[in-house]
Amino acid sequence: MQTRFLGIPELAQPPSVAVVIDVMRAFTVAAWAFARGAEEIVLAGSLDEALALKARHPDWVALKDGAPAPGFDIVNSPALLRTYDLGGRTVVQKTTAGTVGALAVREAPLVLCAGFVVAEATARLLRARGCDSVTFVVTGEDGRADEDLACAQYIARRAAGAETDPTGFLRRAAASRAATELAQGLRRGAHPDDVALCLELDRFPFAMVATEEDSLMVLRPYTALSPVDETLD
Numbered sequence: 001m002q003t004r005f006l007g008i009p010e011l012a013q014p015p016s017v018a019v020v021i022d023v024m025r026a027f028t029v030a031a032w033a034f035a036r037g038a039e040e041i042v043l044a045g046s047l048d049e050a051l052a053l054k055a056r057h058p059d060w061v062a063l064k065d066g067a068p069a070p071g072f073d074i075v076n077s078p079a080l081l082r083t084y085d086l087g088g089r090t091v092v093q094k095t096t097a098g099t100v101g102a103l104a105v106r107e108a109p110l111v112l113c114a115g116f117v118v119a120e121a122t123a124r125l126l127r128a129r130g131c132d133s134v135t136f137v138v139t140g141e142d143g144r145a146d147e148d149l150a151c152a153q154y155i156a157r158r159a160a161g162a163e164t165d166p167t168g169f170l171r172r173a174a175a176s177r178a179a180t181e182l183a184q185g186l187r188r189g190a191h192p193d194d195v196a197l198c199l200e201l202d203r204f205p206f207a208m209v210a211t212e213e214d215s216l217m218v219l220r221p222y223t224a225l226s227p228v229d230e231t232l233d
């Protein structure tokens with residue numbers, strides 16, 4: 001399997017397979033949203049777009065990173081989401097890095113969004129699809145965020161079928177700038193448990209697949225038995 005690890009500014013042509021990584025915190029939050037019952041997550045291109053979608057669909061749940069803001073229901077914190085009932089709801093999510101990275105590869109035929117919490121399910125899907133070329137989008141810090149790069153490198157090894165000790169990869173993520181700033185309380189819309197939740201390897205059994213639907217980028221959980229199977233074949 002050929003792998004590339006690119007920051008968002010380095011993306012040129014749409015890759016055939018893109019795995020967009022945001023460990024802290026967008027795609028850890030997305031996975032928790034599905035675990036709390038969300039049906040789908042619409043990835044918004046801007047705060048204004050998120051608010052416009054929410055205005056058109058008042059039953060949707062609007063989520064942004066950073067501080068809470070008028071019009072938004074929740075923030076980008078896995079720990080704060082843990083107790084939120086999202087049963088059957090559509091979430092519209094806008095963050096600084098993760099959602100931007102997914103939208104940057106929206107033309108790719110296969111787009112997965114991932115963090116450590118869905119690492120093995122993501123690798124399993126890449127193996128099942130027999131992907132020979134995969135582009136990992138390292139969303140944080142223009143490709144230099146070590147929590148995202150470590151997660152991408154770990155998933156790449158597992159996707160290639162290599163037995164891999166996750167310890168060193170998780171240690172790098174725990175020492176990253178994002179983890180440090182979250183732990184020091186320097187980031188808004190955060191909870192003290194966020195870092196630990198972002199480092200829970202394989203917490204969830206599903207991968208997350210983003211597809212374009214009616215000009216929106218929509219993220220859904222994927223397991224081997226998901227209905228989305230048919231659209232991926």
Ligand SMILES: O=C(O)[C@H](CS(=O)(=O)O)OP(=O)(O)O
Pocket residue numbers: 022024025026027065066067076095096097098099140187188189
């Ligand atoms: O929410 C996050 O962790 C970050 C931005 S910040 O922490 O609010 O500055 O956004 P993400 O797109 O999830 O990396």
Ligand SMILES: [Mg+2]
Pocket residue numbers: 022023024025026097098139140178
């Ligand atoms: Mg991030």
